Amino acid sequence: MHEHVLVVEDDRNQGKLYAEELREEGYSVTIATSGAEALDIIRSQRIELVVLDICMPGKDGIETLSDIMAIDNHMPVVINSAYGTYRDNFMTWAADAFVVKSSNLSELKSTVRLTLDKKMSEHH
Amino acid sequence: MSVQEKRPFLITDAKKDPRVNRLIKEKLDVEEFVIVPLLAHDKVIGVIIADNLFSGNIIDENNVQLLSTFANQAGLAFERAEAHDNLAKKMEELGQAYVKLQETQDKLVRSERLATIGKMAAHVAHEIRNPLATIGGFAHAMCKYPHDKKKVETNAEIIRDEVYRLERILQNVLDFTKPTLPTLRRESLNKVVNDTIILLHKEIEENSIVLRSSFDENIPEILFDSQQIKQAMINILKNAVYSILERQDKTADAVIGISTSLSKKHVKLTVSDTGNGMTKDVLENIFNPFFTTRPGGSGLGLAVTHKIVEDHGGFIEVNSHVGFGSEIIVYLPLQQ
Numbered sequence: 001m002h003e004h005v006l007v008v009e010d011d012r013n014q015g016k017l018y019a020e021e022l023r024e025e026g027y028s029v030t031i032a033t034s035g036a037e038a039l040d041i042i043r044s045q046r047i048e049l050v051v052l053d054i055c056m057p058g059k060d061g062i063e064t065l066s067d068i069m070a071i072d073n074h075m076p077v078v079i080n081s082a083y084g085t086y087r088d089n090f091m092t093w094a095a096d097a098f099v100v101k102s103s104n105l106s107e108l109k110s111t112v113r114l115t116l117d118k119k120m121s122e123h124h
Numbered sequence: 125m126s127v128q129e130k131r132p133f134l135i136t137d138a139k140k141d142p143r144v145n146r147l148i149k150e151k152l153d154v155e156e157f158v159i160v161p162l163l164a165h166d167k168v169i170g171v172i173i174a175d176n177l178f179s180g181n182i183i184d185e186n187n188v189q190l191l192s193t194f195a196n197q198a199g200l201a202f203e204r205a206e207a208h209d210n211l212a213k214k215m216e217e218l219g220q221a222y223v224k225l226q227e228t229q230d231k232l233v234r235s236e237r238l239a240t241i242g243k244m245a246a247h248v249a250h251e252i253r254n255p256l257a258t259i260g261g262f263a264h265a266m267c268k269y270p271h272d273k274k275k276v277e278t279n280a281e282i283i284r285d286e287v288y289r290l291e292r293i294l295q296n297v298l299d300f301t302k303p304t305l306p307t308l309r310r311e312s313l314n315k316v317v318n319d320t321i322i323l324l325h326k327e328i329e330e331n332s333i334v335l336r337s338s339f340d341e342n343i344p345e346i347l348f349d350s351q352q353i354k355q356a357m358i359n360i361l362k363n364a365v366y367s368i369l370e371r372q373d374k375t376a377d378a379v380i381g382i383s384t385s386l387s388k389k390h391v392k393l394t395v396s397d398t399g400n401g402m403t404k405d406v407l408e409n410i411f412n413p414f415f416t417t418r419p420g421g422s423g424l425g426l427a428v429t430h431k432i433v434e435d436h437g438g439f440i441e442v443n444s445h446v447g448f449g450s451e452i453i454v455y456l457p458l459q460q
Contacts, residue, residue, distance in 0.1 A: 011254060011258070013258045013262075013282045013285070013286060014254070014257065014258050014261075016282075017258060017261040017262060017265070017282075020265065021261070021265070057370060057418065058370065082250050082251075082253040082254045082257070083250050100253075101253055101254065101257040102253075102257055102260070103256060103257050103258075103259065103260015103261050103263070103264065104260065104264070105261055105264070
């Protein structure tokens with residue numbers, strides 16, 4: 001059974017890119033284009049990890065993160081933002097990892113893997 | 125005594141009069157004299173003593189009165205001189221303070237300019253990171269599957285779109301930093317507003333937004349740069365469209381109102397929307413460069429609009445209610 005990753009990304013092209021790359025890694029991927037949509041998916045489906053953008057219209061990534069934590073505070077979340085400065089915002093510290101967007105997706109992919117492995121070992 | 129009681133005294137027998145100070149008795153060596161205090165700000169700053177040693181005439185109340193009047197005038201003159209001195213001192217202090225203020229302001233302007241440049245650099249750096257990451261990511265994918273024709277085609281299209289986006293970001297920044305003064309021509313504002321509506325008509329219609337416009341036909345032709353005003357209006361309208369699309373209640377009215385009207389000294393262009401409205405925090409910042417609530421927004425639209433309107437000698441008024449919508453009124457002067 002593939003691990004189910006939810007990519008929350010309002011930029012259509014980027015969402016498509018992350019989905020393609022993560023599917024190649026063997027994950028099953030769902031894309032949400034807004035925070036509200038992401039929360040609906042988390043409530044209704046089994047999600048193993050969330051890749052979360054910050055700058056999104058409506059509910060931004062920071063708000064979405066605290067809402068995710070309210071639903072399931074063990075949910076692994078990897079923040080994926082173009083703005084490295086959000087690392088300084090303590091509201092993002094609830095996430096398991098922070099990746100600055102780059103054309104080289106190897107950091108995102110390895111962070112997703114590491115975060116999932118870490119969570120798995122914590123549970124066993 | 126004259127000093128203590130602040131009043132004149134007429135002395136007729138100085139040698140026997142116990143009120144006369146010994147020193148004065150010795151110095152003057154006269155029997156009759158008058159002593160009058162010199163007052164400034166109700167304080168004794170000296171005394172005037174007059175005797176009759178040379179004239180030998182009796183000193184009477186009239187003489188005392190005369191000397192008192194003279195002493196009063198002298199006191200006032202002293203007060204004025206003192207006030208003048210103080211004023212000169214204050215003027216000098218003010219001058220120094222002004223120079224200091226000027227220096228501080230220059231420093232402030234320099235640091236503000238640097239801060240704006242810094243903000244702009246940071247903004248541009250972040251803004252280009254998104255499309256660059258996408259371009260690079262899809263280019264990598266193309267390299268991995270060079271023979272997958274469909275993938276290569278799709279990725280190339282995405283890359284092309286993202287390059288357009290990069291170019292738009294660059295153009296926005298260039299437009300904002302370019303110092304362009306308006307080329308003023310006498311034209312009809314109604315016509316330019318109508319032309320702008322035609323430009324954005326498709327976007328408004330596609331988003332199922334109702335457009336209500338009304339033009340005051342009595343507006344005379346005024347001096348303005350039609351291209352710049354068009355740009356200013358496009359920026360306002362795009363924000364109105366975005367605000368309506370982002371409104372909480374998607375079933376609520378989606379209306380943009382555009383109207384022109386006349387006031388005493390200005391021609392008014394009003395753009396209203398039934399969008400989300402703005403909070404106080406947002407309202408305070410809407411004209412600041414690089415401030416945006418729209419993801420992917422340059423934060424330059426309304427800053428450019430503000431600059432254009434100010435360059436025309438006009439101003440902008442903003443009214444907004446959260447949950448109900450906003451109204452932006454551009455005032456352009458009737459006469460320049």
